[in-house]
Amino acid sequence: MPLENKLSIVGIGPGSPGLRTFAATRAILSADYVVGYKPYLELIGDLLPGKQVFSSGMGKEVDRVRMALDLSEKGSVALVSSGDPNVYGMAGLGLEMAPEPSKIEIVPAVTSFTAASCRAGLFFRQCVAAISLSDLLTPWPQIETRLSVATQTQMPVAIYNPKSKKRDWQMLRALEICGSREILVAKDIGRTGEEIFFSSSDRLIEEPSLRDSINMTTLLIILGRGTFRGKASFESALNLVGIGPGNPENLTLEAESTLRASEKVFGAERYLLQIGGVTSAEKISHNGPLADRMTDRYKEAAQAIKKGKRASILTGGDPSIFSSGWRIMEQSALPVHVSAGVSAFSSVAARAGAPLVNDFALLSSAHDPARLSILAKAGFAVAVYNVNGQEIAPLLEEIDPTRPVVLAQDVARTEENCTILTAEDLMATKPSGFRFTLLVASANSHIRDGRIITKRGYENKYNY
16 A cells, blocks of 8 residues: 555444534545445545545445555545444554554544433443344344443443344343343434434333334433433533544534533643633633542633623543542532543544454443453453553453453554563553553454454455
């Protein structure tokens, strides 16, 4: 591939232009060629005039990657993936088929399950897992094992691909495994016909008409340990804005417009610096313990709203994933507009390659090494937030020593540090420091050309 040419695997978010990042827009607008699944290309039609566009239908993922690689010999290419490329997207297959994975750019994006959570005011404070019920690429026994493992500790679970016309019994089985739980049903997030409501596993089991309304564009989020449910609104004078991890290009169009419309913006000093030139609003930071800081931000925001102003409170990454944004929701008498952002785990995964394109789990801290081991042995990729250097060895002691892992710090910032090694080799480095994200790659992963390559199972269905 000539050096001036580039292949970018671009996440376009769930569908709405408002949930598209500036980085995705840049990658598509700067490309000579755009390749993608036809319905996804229709979602970015505003970016395609003047482009040479190549589309294909469902089940043609291998053909799309091959076409993108061939076109990259002629010019720059954007291979489009809905949602985030590392969340059941094109990153895995793209890197697997690429002769030089290190030359492929992965552009992270807002994931569908976090977008749905933000719309509904749902926050994950301790953990969450994502599992696809499609057994086209993953054998059903493996899926059922992962559902059982997540259920054992009452983890919240985001279920992708719950039901299709030809595959309708898996959802019922999954609901039976998870037991009696509250469920968020989110259909066509960010697209025409979007529908979001809370229900329960019992009701879905008992009401065939409700199950019939669920299809492949529906997400089921099973609530569990550490979830918080607040009152959210599509529009409000009080806004909770996820600004993504570090680089301003990770901002969504919705986040930018929300900040521009705000008279006051509250947040940590590093977040206020990150959104620097985005808004002319008064920017206010607070000191002290976290709970006190959030209370002070809310009180001042509420005072501004009483005076007829709009206010925004910033979170890093995505508000629904381990942020303190739930503290704002807990205090607010008003519904809050929650603006989704690119999650830290998405940014780390994109930097490392394709470490979590299969089922994965997120943990908010390193306090439970046994759970990390259990999840990894079941085939999950696992991202652990807020890890200190001395916690690395205990976390990896029971992990397959050949399993690829990532140790990342300040990804998407100028001081970025990202180490990609096997578990055994990372332990041998005896890392020191604070505020790491540790990512243990999915099963069936390996390191090639400095990137993590993960097989999703396409090799069992297609010849490439």
